[in-house]
Amino acid sequence: MSFDWPTALPLIFAGLMGLAILIYVILDGFDLGIGILFAAAEDAEQDTMIAAIGPFWDANETWLVLAVGLLLVAFPLAHGVILTALYIPVFVLLVGLILRGVAFDFRAKVPTERKHRWNRIFFLGSIIASLAQGYMLGVYVLGLDVGFGGMAFGVLVAFCLAAAYAAMGAAWVIYKTEGELQKKAVRWLRTALVLTALGMAAVSLATPFASPRIFDKWFVWPQMLYLSPLPILSALLFGWLWRQTFHLPKPGDRHSLTPFLTLAAIFALGFAGLAWSFYPFVVPNKLTIWQAASATESLAIILAGTVVVLPVIIFYSFYAYRVFGGKATDLTYD
Amino acid sequence: MDPLILSRMQFGANISFHILFPTITIALGWVLLFFKLRYNATGDSAWIRAYFTWVKVFALSFAMGVVTGVTMSFQFGTNWPGYMEKVGNIAGPLLAYEILTAFFLEAAFLGIMLFGFRRVSNRIHTLATVLVAGGTTVSAFWIIALNSWMQTPAGFEIRDGVAHAVDWWAIVFNPSMPYRLVHMLLASGLTVSFLIAGLSALRYLTGDRSESMWKALRTGVFTAAILIPIQIFAGDQHGLNTLEHQPQKIAAMEANWNTGPNVPLVLFALPDEAAKENRFEIAIPDGASLVLRHSTSGVVPGLNDYPGNHPPVFPVFWGFRIMVGTGILMLIVSWSAAYFLKRRHSLPKPLALLMVPMALSGWLATLAGWYTTEIGRQPWLVTGVLKTADAVGPVAGSHVALTLAIYLILYVLLLIAYLGVLVHLALKAAKDGDSSPLPGVMKTAMSQPAAGE
Numbered sequence: 031m032s033f034d035w036p037t038a039l040p041l042i043f044a045g046l047m048g049l050a051i052l053i054y055v056i057l058d059g060f061d062l063g064i065g066i067l068f069a070a071a072e073d074a075e076q077d078t079m080i081a082a083i084g085p086f087w088d089a090n091e092t093w094l095v096l097a098v099g100l101l102l103v104a105f106p107l108a109h110g111v112i113l114t115a116l117y118i119p120v121f122v123l124l125v126g127l128i129l130r131g132v133a134f135d136f137r138a139k140v141p142t143e144r145k146h147r148w149n150r151i152f153f154l155g156s157i158i159a160s161l162a163q164g165y166m167l168g169v170y171v172l173g174l175d176v177g178f179g180g181m182a183f184g185v186l187v188a189f190c191l192a193a194a195y196a197a198m199g200a201a202w203v204i205y206k207t208e209g210e211l212q213k214k215a216v217r218w219l220r221t222a223l224v225l226t227a228l229g230m231a232a233v234s235l236a237t238p239f240a241s242p243r244i245f246d247k248w249f250v251w252p253q254m255l256y257l258s259p260l261p262i263l264s265a266l267l268f269g270w271l272w273r274q275t276f277h278l279p280k281p282g283d284r285h286s287l288t289p290f291l292t293l294a295a296i297f298a299l300g301f302a303g304l305a306w307s308f309y310p311f312v313v314p315n316k317l318t319i320w321q322a323a324s325a326t327e328s329l330a331i332i333l334a335g336t337v338v339v340l341p342v343i344i345f346y347s348f349y350a351y352r353v354f355g356g357k358a359t360d361l362t363y364d
Numbered sequence: 365m366d367p368l369i370l371s372r373m374q375f376g377a378n379i380s381f382h383i384l385f386p387t388i389t390i391a392l393g394w395v396l397l398f399f400k401l402r403y404n405a406t407g408d409s410a411w412i413r414a415y416f417t418w419v420k421v422f423a424l425s426f427a428m429g430v431v432t433g434v435t436m437s438f439q440f441g442t443n444w445p446g447y448m449e450k451v452g453n454i455a456g457p458l459l460a461y462e463i464l465t466a467f468f469l470e471a472a473f474l475g476i477m478l479f480g481f482r483r484v485s486n487r488i489h490t491l492a493t494v495l496v497a498g499g500t501t502v503s504a505f506w507i508i509a510l511n512s513w514m515q516t517p518a519g520f521e522i523r524d525g526v527a528h529a530v531d532w533w534a535i536v537f538n539p540s541m542p543y544r545l546v547h548m549l550l551a552s553g554l555t556v557s558f559l560i561a562g563l564s565a566l567r568y569l570t571g572d573r574s575e576s577m578w579k580a581l582r583t584g585v586f587t588a589a590i591l592i593p594i595q596i597f598a599g600d601q602h603g604l605n606t607l608e609h610q611p612q613k614i615a616a617m618e619a620n621w622n623t624g625p626n627v628p629l630v631l632f633a634l635p636d637e638a639a640k641e642n643r644f645e646i647a648i649p650d651g652a653s654l655v656l657r658h659s660t661s662g663v664v665p666g667l668n669d670y671p672g673n674h675p676p677v678f679p680v681f682w683g684f685r686i687m688v689g690t691g692i693l694m695l696i697v698s699w700s701a702a703y704f705l706k707r708r709h710s711l712p713k714p715l716a717l718l719m720v721p722m723a724l725s726g727w728l729a730t731l732a733g734w735y736t737t738e739i740g741r742q743p744w745l746v747t748g749v750l751k752t753a754d755a756v757g758p759v760a761g762s763h764v765a766l767t768l769a770i771y772l773i774l775y776v777l778l779l780i781a782y783l784g785v786l787v788h789l790a791l792k793a794a795k796d797g798d799s800s801p802l803p804g805v806m807k808t809a810m811s812q813p814a815a816g817e
Contacts, residue, residue: 085475088430092471098437099463103456110445114757117442121767124435131431135424139785325528328453332460339464350472353483361479363416
């Protein structure tokens, strides 16, 4: 196969977009999850949980803007088709994101007697946004089918993704806190893990059976052999993490970041599976990445910028995480 | 109602609500940097107190800007798929560069700027403030480049019905871009100046005479007094640029129905598009010719030259007048306040009372100005390339109407909450005066490791 830019660029951008979505799901996953867990936390714990995500959530959400932005700029046709098909769920997602984003700031600045109201809004916004994302994933997996079965499946995935985010949130709390709250987070993690595993299994089974094309991509020898590490490794990681929840927190706070990293790995494996299923389509069974792509010269100029800027972004994102490393303490402006 | 007008209303509502907050953060970042640099230079804690008060306003405005900005990034696809199909090759890279060079920069260093005062060295904290302020301005650069390209497209060619880039320099620095960028950055500066002056006036009225109040008040008033004449000049130049490149917009702004010399400057009128005339007109003879052509016999374009191809007259005419009227009021108020602060070292109560509602004058002028220029672009989405009606998506009108209604309710509630918090923060700062504890401020700024490290 000879190398040519018109073929390579859409592929590169599909990869970049996938990377942006994966980073978004992992990073905003933990702060959305913490919003969901707000419902189960005491007042003082809520402040600590907010402090654990305060300096990061803005940057986390920017990965969503990048992912949608890449879809918009690299695959404009797909952007239009997907987003008009998902008009109402996108709207619900946006309302959720607006509510939680502002609640985050309002709760710290309003007179104390109104803080509870904004705590509730923070929870509501987080759960709404998570459910909307899950629903959209479910409907997308079924090829944007909005029949009754599609909707029901969307609802199932919605709850499972919300659970997965809650698991991420709990894992982040384990990493960023200590004492009673940390122990509580371990229990949250254990509960959320069950639903997460259920959700991943449901999506994994539904995807091939919803589309013969995807079925053929998975259940053909020898692809089956090469692909088998994905589900097997995911299952092993789930089992191992489940057992870990009975031993956490460990003396000296060892392995406090492990649950988060394990979950991130599981997300990455699941995501790789989805990517394999849908490749080369960006709108399932309708538009391939080449059909939906922008003009080569436009992609080239974006790529040039991306290659220069993305490493810098990753570098200073790490720096920001390092500045606020360690256990979460009170967030103050002064 | 049809999906086109509903989609326009929805996009208009979303972008109007969105622009309120970047308009604040673009300039407020630089004002915060100014507070910080004064503190670094003088060691006067009143400066850092002003910083801490206003950084909270920045944080809140930034959050509002981010979440409403996320909405915008989806709206292109949900409501206007035809836009990216036709001009995605141009708009795409501009938006991508905004995300890559501005959004991440702002978002990553915002945390350090807001919560990092006790975690990083003072120098890094100042640097974070610079980077966040720079990020907001770079973001304005890219989005204004795109918007200006839609007004005065250049540097492209149409192949197979789709716009392709030919000359990126010409695309970014298209004919109206430098004017619009300067006009918008100054608008942001004025919005923030009046916001700071207005909320400081509120503190003044409650009896607060603390150093931090004076410092914020002076900063707001003097910045406004300096920027407003520059803005009036820049606005005039922008108008002349529009006359050259979008004469039909000028015709609508002036409600001038017939091309010709000796065109009057209409101060008040109710433009009647059906009858093609102005009702209840009050005008200065030869005024428009004089302003636009610098000669009483100068020829001013009229709407008769653009049948079926000019924007609706009423909103453009009135949007422009509200913007200019607000600008003149800003000039009077800021110069009076500057005079009293300079000569009398005090504010007369009536003036302070007037300055409080004027805190939002920048918002009013900015929105009125954007309505003028955006409605003034109609019926085109991209002038001469794509009509708004051809870009709208296939979504049912009922869906658009429902979501529009919920957005509007949400925005009204958020606006009330936002303004409530601003007043609350000002009153709290007034109560604290110069006496609230500043745990992180020492003679020299320190680097303090976080617990657990």
